[in-house]
Amino acid sequence: MNIEISSKAQDELLGLKTDPNDFLRIKVIAGGCAGLTFHPGFDNEMTDDDVVLYDNNGLKVVADMRSALYTSGLEIDYSDDLINSGFRFANNKAQKSCGCGQSFQA
Numbered sequence: 001m002n003i004e005i006s007s008k009a010q011d012e013l014l015g016l017k018t019d020p021n022d023f024l025r026i027k028v029i030a031g032g033c034a035g036l037t038f039h040p041g042f043d044n045e046m047t048d049d050d051v052v053l054y055d056n057n058g059l060k061v062v063a064d065m066r067s068a069l070y071t072s073g074l075e076i077d078y079s080d081d082l083i084n085s086g087f088r089f090a091n092n093k094a095q096k097s098c099g100c101g102q103s104f105q106a
Contacts, residue, residue, distance in 0.1 A: 003053045003061060003071055009078040009087060010059055019044060023060035026053070026074075028067040036070065038089050 025043040028036055051068045054061035063071050075090040
């Protein structure tokens with residue numbers, strides 16, 4: 001299971017960490033127009049069901065086994081555009097996504 005994180009996204013995520021032990025947890029939950037959505041957030045406690053998706057230069061990304069099924073090949077980028085700034089998740093497992101790009105169907 002692998003994901004790619006751009007250097008800009010990596011820098012932004014590292015800047016958001018409040019504790020050196022924090023890692024980014026990505027959950028895939030039901031929601032949005034297309035059915036599924038990524039729900040990222042920082043955590044510092046691993047469970048037996050967790051899979052490490054990425055670990056590089058102080059940034060670790062983790063998902064539970066069910067969410068990990070949807071994250072293989074995930075690309076995370078960060079844009080500082082004036083109108084649409086923020087993190088962008090490109091998911092090659094998505095068969096379709098909603099018009100705003102916030103949810104997907106796999």
